[in-house]
Amino acid sequence: MRFFVAAIAVVVIFSICSDASARYRPPPKRHFLSHESLRRPEQYRRLSSYIKSDRRIELSRRKVVSLKKSSFWNSRPYQFSTPLLSDGKIFVGVDAGYFYSIDTKLKNKIWSYKADGAIQAEATVSGGDVFFGDCKANVYALDVETGAERWKSKVDTSVLAQPLVTGDRVYIATMSGRLFALDRGSGVELWHTEAFDDDFGFSVRRAAAPVLRDGLIYLGSSSGLLIAYRESDGRIVWTRQLGDRRSQVFDVDSRPLFVGDKVYVTTADNSLFCIDTVTGRIDWDANAGGSSDPILYGERMYVSGGGGVAALDPIEGNFIWQQDLEEAGLSSPAAGKDYVAVASTKQRLYLIDSDTGDILFQRYIRGGSYGDLVVADDMLYILSNSGRIFTFEVKEHSPRKRSKKS
Known part of the structure; x- marks a missing residue:
């Protein structure tokens, strides 16, 4: 009797395993190359069926600098x-409220x-001083060599964008959507x-940084506007939804990019x-x-x-290639020698x-990052969510040789 029960159990297990095997499908291919981007329905083929790049890149970690964490108990x-x-220096602030020169x-x-609040924006160095803001509506100017405080000023709300420093003024964009002009x-x-931005609801971060061009300061808003302000007095010259x-x-949270007489911005949608x-007219737009x-x-x-x-081609807006990383949170791209780098959360x-x-x-980058990468020569720098500054060296070796197949 026990032999009969055991035999039935074996048959049942074999049947279950057979059904599971029949239902099994290889996991979807997570990444695909540029030539595959034109054939999006085919992205789920097996990874081994695609030709990989011949270039050989090595990314080696050179140094890690640990910075102050906001709390020992903060696991994320x-x-x-x-x-x-x-x-020759790195200037960076962290969520714990410390600003560093490295x-x-x-x-x-x-x-x-030590600032009064969390620091969540890039700094600006100009004329021997470094300028930055914090999440408690403070703006700071420190001596770039010693870190001594030059002055501290109050604005209306959190500063999440890099200050614009030009001439005798410092321009600050705040989370309220206002632009402040301070005496340098x-x-x-x-x-x-x-x-x-007061009448609008959910926003990504309101972290758009102001940019100066030909007497106008360009700034995005969480209401989806790109606004051109007059540098001298902050009067609006034109707006574009x-x-x-x-x-x-x-939101328009991106930093405006200028090429000739054109300005390029991206939106959160x-x-x-x-x-x-000159006119604020839209020449073209693309889904990117x-x-x-x-x-x-x-x-x-x-x-x-x-x-x-x-x-993309900046003249016509045509796509040259697309690479799907299936990563919801990506940093801004940073350009190196014949490559672009991005980090994910x-x-x-x-x-x-x-x-x-x-x-x-x-x-792998421990903790991921919500900040952007910085590339200088053959070095790459990033502040991870774990509170560490990672430094990597990028090296390219001779292309890999492929065996000929008949």
């Missing part, structure tokens, strides 16, 4: 700052400064604009716009990008958002061939 910290490289060669901390020497407020208000989010700087900043490298424009990275860093869009290298 977030860092939104982007390191700033200037004259030697890029020795990788040691030169000085630190004293921090005294000269004027501020009215907010465009870019974000689709029917979308759940439609995954659109890229080319706009005439997101809340990150577009960049120009060579004769191509690169954007990230919507789970991937794309290269899910602990991955990618190097992508700038010409073809092929993935050249990827690696």
Whole structure:
């Protein structure tokens, strides 16, 4: 009897395993190359059926600098700052409220400064001073060599964007959507604009940074507007609605990029716009990008958002390639020698061939990052959510040789 029961059990298990095997499908291919992007329905083929790039890239970690964490008990910290490289130093603030100057060669901390609130934006270095803001509506000017405080000024709400420093003024965009003009020497407020964002609901971050061009300051808003202010007094010259208000989010959180007499911005609803700087007229738009900043490298424009990275022709807006990384949170692209790099909030860093869009290298980054990468020569810098500054060296070796197949 026991033998009969055991035999039945074996048959049942074999049947279950057979059904599971019949239902099994190989896992979907997570990444695909540029030539595959044109055949999106075929992206789920087996990974081995595709030809990989011949380029061989090595990304080796050189140094890690640990910075102050907001709390010992905070198991999931977030860092939104982007390191700033200037004259052999890294300047960066962290969510714990500390701002650092770090030697890029020795990788040691030169000085630190304790701010009143969390620091979640990139700094600006100009004329021997470094300027930044915090999440408690403070703006700081420190001596770049010693970290001594020059002045501290109050604005209306959190500062999540990099300050614009030009001439004798410092321009600050705040979370309310206002633009503040401060005296560079004293921090005294000269004027501020009215907010465009009060009547609008959900927003991504309101982290758009102001950019100066030909006497106008360009700034995006969480209401989906690109606004051109007069530099002297903050008066509006023109506005253009870019974000689709029917979308759940439609912020213009990207830093405007200028090429000739055109300005390029992306919106949180995954659109890229080319706009005439004189009239504010939209020349073209494309379904690409997101809340990150577009960049120009060579004769191509690169954007990230919507789970991937794309290269476009800046003149006509035509796609050159698209690379789907299936990563919801991607940094702005950073350009190196014949590659673009992006980091994700899910602990991955990618190097992508700038010409073809092929993935050249990827690696694990502990904690991921909400900030952007910085590339200088053959070095790559990033502030991870774990509160560490990672430094990587990028090396390219001779192309791999492929065996001929009959």
